[in-house]
Amino acid sequence: MDDLARSDRPAMATAWADDAACKGRLDLFYAPHAERPPARARREAEGRRVCSGCPVQEPCRAHARSQLELGLWGGENEEERTEAGFPPAAAPTPSVRRSHPLAS
Numbered sequence: 001m002d003d004l005a006r007s008d009r010p011a012m013a014t015a016w017a018d019d020a021a022c023k024g025r026l027d028l029f030y031a032p033h034a035e036r037p038p039a040r041a042r043r044e045a046e047g048r049r050v051c052s053g054c055p056v057q058e059p060c061r062a063h064a065r066s067q068l069e070l071g072l073w074g075g076e077n078e079e080e081r082t083e084a085g086f087p088p089a090a091a092p093t094p095s096v097r098r099s100h101p102l103a104s
Contacts, residue, residue, distance in 0.1 A: 014063065021054035022047070030071040044072055051075035 022029060028047035031040060051057050051074060061074025068089035070078050078088045 016056040016059040016063075019056050020060060021056075022050045025050065029073065044077060047072040048075050 017023065028043055028050060031043070035043070051060075051072070054060070054074075057074045059074075061076050063069070064071075064073030064076065065081055065084070065086040068086060069081075070088045073081075076084075081087065
């Protein structure tokens with residue numbers, strides 16, 4: 001594999017993000033600090049509503065599973081991914097939101 005093919009790989013892997021229904025709505029998909037369970041349930045319900053009509057729900061979910069992501073991706077939260085055998089890799093950091101493919 002040449003250098004160009006290697007450098008294009010991350011962009012190609014998340015090309016689906018351009019068509020995501022949630023683009024720019026990270027507030028629905030990542031918990032704010034000290035979020036209480038009732039607030040999380042409301043936030044995730046709204047996020048799932050957005051995901052349910054999204055044309056890229058499956059590649060989004062697959063990305064979250066392969067990258068062991070935190071948050072709600074493709075209508076699935078980290079507990080559901082853990083139950084499916086894809087636990088998150090680490091605790092969230094402030095840079096998680098800034099580097100997310102759907103941030104803009």
